[in-house]
Amino acid sequence: MIVDFRRNTPALPPLTIMNSTVPTVESFRFLGTTISQDLKWDTHIDSIIKKAQQRLYFLRQLRKFNLPQELLTHFYSAVIESVLCTSITVWFGSATKSDIGRLQRMVWTAERTIGAPLPTLQELYTSRVRKRALKITLDPSHPGHLLFDLLPSRRRYRAATIRTARHKNSFIPQAIYLLNS
Known part of the structure; x- marks a missing residue:
């Protein structure tokens, strides 16, 4: 992956290691974080939202079994918030407002399901x-x-x-x- 913000990017020769050409990619997944060559976080945030939605299903199922709010909050913290906050110090500062809003909606959905206030992504x-x-x-x-x-x-x-x-x-x-x- 080549990260280059110059206006006129020169054509670079292909990189070869031990007589094999290394392909150039536009995004790369490293330690669970998807990094794109333009350093935008929309693909990473899309994957976070997908994971969080899958886990919200389990939160709703637990709510149907009338678990206490305290247990639901613990489940949220361990299972959903941990997904939302994976490498948050890396991507949150440069994420777009619309992407942050999409993520915050996941928190609000969990809040309504649990029936208790939860910390915002900004917090x-x-x-x-x-x-x-x-x-x-x-x-x-x-x-x-x-x-x-x-x-x-x-x-x-x-x-x-x-x-x-x-x-x-x-x-x-x-x-x-x-x-x-």
């Missing part, structure tokens, strides 16, 4: 980014540790210079913003 994303950023700041051996630079006051982190929306919506600027707030 889940915020908590996971903050938790991951804190782990990085506390681990000096982490490759991203140096990206979290404290100001002389030692209370806030230095915000990086951002030139593009793609960079603004990526993990590090979002994490710095959440740690400073």
Whole structure:
């Protein structure tokens, strides 16, 4: 897969490894996350929605058996929310509003089925980014540790210079913003 955002992309020669040509693909599934060459997340979100819909069926079946709300909420957290939040710190910041809305509708459907309030995707994303950023700041051996630079006051982190929306919506600027707030 070739990720290249230049306006005039040059024709690249085919890649060969041990006399065999490696095919170029437009998307690739890596550790359960579908990455496309334009770094858009619609194919990944489509697969998340499909998995969540399949699991919502089981939630409805459990509701028919009159399980208590607490058990239904635990089932949702373990089975559906875990699917919705798989690698959320990677894709949520640059997902489109319509894709996030489609995912949030899955949460609302589960909310109606359970009959209890559930955390929104934005809340889940915020908590996971903050938790991951804190782990990085506390681990000096982490490759991203140096990206979290404290100001002389030692209370806030230095915000990086951002030139593009793609960079603004990526993990590090979002994490710095959440740690400073």
